[in-house]
Amino acid sequence: MAILIEKQAKRDAKTEKQARREQDDNIQGERCDDSPRKVEFCMECGAFNVVSAKKLPKDVDVKAVFACNELDLKEVKVYGFDYDYTLACYKPSMDYLLYNLGRQILIEQYKYPKPIGDLQYKPGFAIRGLHYDIQKGVLLKLDSFLQIQLGTVYRGLTSLSNEEVLNLYKNRIIPIAAVEYRHDTDHDGHSKMVQLADLFSVPEMCLLCNVTDYFERNHIDYHPEILFRDVKNSVRFSHPVMHKIVEQNVSEYIKYNPDLGRFFQRLVEADKKLFLVTNSPYRFVNIGMQMLIGKNWKDYFDVIIVQARKPKFFTDKSRPIRLFDEKSGTHVWDRVVKLEKGTIYYEGTVKQLQDMTNWRGHQVLYFGDHPYSDLADVTLEHGWRTGAIINELTHEIDTLNRTDFKRNANWLQMLTGLIEEHQDCEDVDERQVFTKWMQERDFLRNEIKYIFNEQFGSVFRTYHNPTYFSRRLFRFADIYTSNITNLLNYSVNHTFYPRRGVMPHEYISYFV
Incomplete structure (x- = not known):
């Protein structure tokens, strides 16, 4: 283990010296001395704690406009x-309104059990961009490679374990025909997946999960596809009523x-x-x-x-x-x-x-x-x-700017680099430490997920990949921002330039 520590300390010292040489001479006051970065080994968590931490990234402007294409x-x-x-x-009151109206239609028009009327809206349960499997009756989050993010698969309000997910799907990757077939029809026997891609669908997802949970708890037999169609239609049919209610008190619902x-x-x-x-x-x-x-x-x-x-x-x-x-x-x-x-x-x-x-x-x-x-x-x-x-961008950026998020993200990136570099070690003691690193990595990834949303994490990322929602957003939008009036911060002749993306083969670094 001492060999690993010594090697890593030397690498860190070399990297830091090189970085300091490349810095502008005007920021001498910010430089450290030439001593190697102090690295301690934590026997409790089995990972390196970097005491003299790398500078945290600057805050992102919550009112910025971001470019996917020039x-x-x-x-x-x-x-x-x-x-x-x-x-x-719209204000959060809109979510409550649509949820309550949809729940009422389920009971009055579709004759669902009256105790469903006691099921309350759960703010912050769901996020935009999730997929609902209308054959298996689960709500889940996919990344840009159509992989299921484990820990984000829910039947009703209950999270399915990794074993349950793998038993259900036999694979972590969903066939593309099940996800991208645009007319929502069965294709070669694959599951039907419906993406809930707008903010009006958030209360719909909560109602769907609440009713599913009620059926599961009370051992009531139900067909997931019928339930999905009924909930979707109930929320859709409630829109004319919602329009009339909002018209009577518009300031209650519109920001x-x-x-x-x-x-x-x-x-x-x-x-x-x-x-x-x-x-x-x-x-x-x-x-x-x-x-x-x-x-x-x-x-x-x-x-x-x-x-x-x-x-x-x-x-x-x-x-x-x-x-x-x-x-x-x-x-x-x-x-x-x-x-x-x-x-x-x-x-x-x-x-x-x-x-x-x-x-x-x-x-x-x-x-x-x-x-x-x-x-x-x-x-x-x-x-x-x-x-x-994308209204949720405000919450996403506020979360990115939190100090605890930045520290966890920095440490996760460094820890992943250590794991990648030392994964082939064969010494018994080193393998024990490596196992603890893996455990800490899992812990950090979950901490970063919970800070956005306890159930599903960030709208834009899974543990390390962009979400399926992000992939489609970046494909179809030249620019995106949290509010239309953020464009006031730019002239009408402004050119938005996308950042040069880093491809996997371009740099070898823990931090890019």
């Missing part, structure tokens, strides 16, 4: 927006954003065109936008389309745009041959929008919160630039 705003002439969770960000009007005004002054395409009904959108901006909110937009029925709006080829009469609250039969400012439209297709406005390709930047129904088709099929509004 985006030059000078090329953007048209800005498009979704409404829900893009322009209008006020004082910068939204200023953001739109700056775009208009820069001679940008603005449009809104949302699945929500006009009355609901109108009341929300009046609260956020004022009664003149429509003056900012060149085109407004409600009840668009995305993603069909982006995929259908023939579905006419229709006029909407604000006074009567119904559609008008007139044929739409051009789009006029100040007029409300609904349904239609993106093809008609492009043909009538000539807004095409990279000159259009569209913002939404859903990687699939908002962003995927417009970037893959129509060449639009895209921006994702």
Whole structure:
């Protein structure tokens, strides 16, 4: 063991000397002396404790805009927006409302047991981006390689052990046909997986798990797919009722954003065109936008389309745009041959929008919160630039900035490097120490997971890989941020540059 300590100390000393030589001479006061890094061996945990720790990373700006692909705003002439969770960000009261309404419909319309009415919403239980296996009846988290993250598989409110997961799936990797087959049909006998990719699905997941838990505890036989369909439909059917409740007390459910009007005004002054395409009904959108901006909110937009029925709006080829009469609250039969400012439209297709406005390709930047129904088709099929509004990013970045997270992440990275380097040792004593290192690594990985969310961890990462949600987000979004008005921190001519990604073969270092 002493040999391992001595070798590691020498490596650390050499690495640190080299790093110091590369630093600017102006930061002499921050340099250490040339003595080797002090390394102690902890007999209790069996791992190296680095006493003179590496500097912790700087905090991430919670209001920053992050680039997945290079985006030059000078090329953007048209800005498009979704409404829900893009322009209008909802308070936690919305989750409770949708959960309670869905639970009520399950009992009244689907005749579920009345004691289900006592099942309360559990804030913080689920996160966006999880998959639900509608044949096996479990909620789980996948990484970008379609691997199941062990410790994040739940039947109801009960976490399945690693052994139970492997018995259930026989493999940690889910077949791609079960995950990415877009029409949600059985494919060669594989399990059906449904990803819950928007924030409206969070209370739906909680209701699903609560009811599953109730059935399991009371030994009530149920079919997981039927339960999933019933819960999904109950939450979906509750939306019209939710709209009416929110309209009566909009400030109870929508977060006020004082910068939204200023953001739109700056775009208009820069001679940008603005449009809104949302699945929500006009009355609901109108009341929300009046609260956020004022009664003149429509003056900012060149085109407004409600009840668009995305993603069909982006995929259908023939579905006419229709006029909407604000006074009567119904559609008008007139044929739409051009789009006029100040007029409300609904349904239609993106093809008609492009043909009538000539807004095409990279000159259009569209913002939404859903990687699939908002962003995927417009970037893959129509060449639009895209921006994702990910509200949870605020919590994720606040967590990344915590000192305990930074220390655990630094130590985990160094410990993993030690494990990788010494995994082939054969000495009995060294193997005992190595086993303790592995145990500490597992402990650290779980600590880092719990700090984001006790059940499922980070929206963006599994233990060491990006999540499946991250993979799709980075593929379909050119930029992403936590709030649309974060763009006020950048000029309308700003270019967003993605960071140069480090490939596995490029650097040999514990810290990059």
